[in-house]
Amino acid sequence: MPKGIPLTEEEVAKRRHEIFHQVARVFLKKGFQETSMRELAGSAGVGKSTLYDYFRTKDDILIYFFEDQLNDLTEAAQKVALHNSPADFRLRQVMKVHLEFLQANKSLFMKLTTEAQRLKLESQKQIQKKRHAYQDLLRGLIEEGIREGKFRNVDPLLAARMLINTMAPVVFTTRPTGTAQEMLEETLDIFLKGLQA
Amino acid sequence: MPKGIPLTEEEVAKRRHEIFHQVARVFLKKGFQETSMRELAGSAGVGKSTLYDYFRTKDDILIYFFEDQLNDLTEAAQKVALHNSPADFRLRQVMKVHLEFLQANKSLFMKLTTEAQRLKLESQKQIQKKRHAYQDLLRGLIEEGIREGKFRNVDPLLAARMLINTMAPVVFTTRPTGTAQEMLEETLDIFLKGLQA
């Protein structure tokens, strides 16, 4: 990277992604909190301060990519949610997309989700808004299902939060009862049957 | 506490409880990870090393009491689970006991549950066994419900984990949709209807 010439925003974003994927290799193995900035820098082949040139704090390294992925999930889910089919079918499709995200790239999003819950409380506040956006998307689908007579009259936000909070721990567990796909399908079955009108 | 005379195990346990409830006052406000050993010691009116005389590590302070409460919950739930009534009714009663635990002492167990998820990964392994014990209790109830024809044939461990993992985040939320009682009741409704034969 030549000095003396300021980087464009694209170059900064590209550099962040490069650094992230390099540091991810080490922290996904031993845990984000268990990995020091010195170790992260070493695995990216840069100096410790370089991390601070691209990220405000240590927590921001994880937040930046967690939010990136959560945005992608919300957008992908939004596309599915806009299909012209019954709400319960679309909800099921959205949750399949969610599972795909959880499992992609050696469960990167899954692991980021788990690590995000272990960040400092201040850091978690930053993520909250984007989590709400995804919750609201599911809430909309559940509301449609209620209007269509497919779902009974439950609190849609509660149901949305119930579903989301169930996802990661049910799939990412030390006591699996089947494949991730099977566990998700069964969880969805129980949930959707619980909503059935 | 007189020196020169070794403390009995009861005295040690009593002392631990005293210290814990003193340190809890400060870390429940600002987060366990956000509170230093120096601050914990100060709030208990003891020296920093005194904490190490009673607890092996910082994490052990929280683990000791989290496990204590989880044992109490499992025992209380066990008593309810042994009643002579339909399994679906008993499951509902057990979850009421669970909510009582989550809400007691200004949500002490709830907050410990949340903080426990932010401990070091090694520390979390320590808690796992006791978590499994509670999961197995609910699994047993669900299995009975299936045998009684009250529940349909789902994987009982998956369903148990689904329910437990739903509890804390649904009730302890920044986006409540009612009182804790109401949110729990509705969550249980959705879940039990989902299991219905």
Place this chain on the structure above:
DNA sequence: TACTAAAAGCGAACGATGGTCGCTTTTAAG
């Protein structure tokens, strides 16, 4: 009564951490 070992309590010190400061090198503009 004096001595001694053992126990509780604890502050100084240690090695490690996240984060900052300011230096070095490279680059383009004038």
Place this chain on the structure above:
DNA sequence: CTTAAAAGCGACCATCGTTCGCTTTTAGTA
């Protein structure tokens, strides 16, 4: 050739969790 600006980064800082070893108190023993 000079200069300002930018990227990169290691030494340094304050604070952390944990350990070491000291002080005080106590009871048992000679």
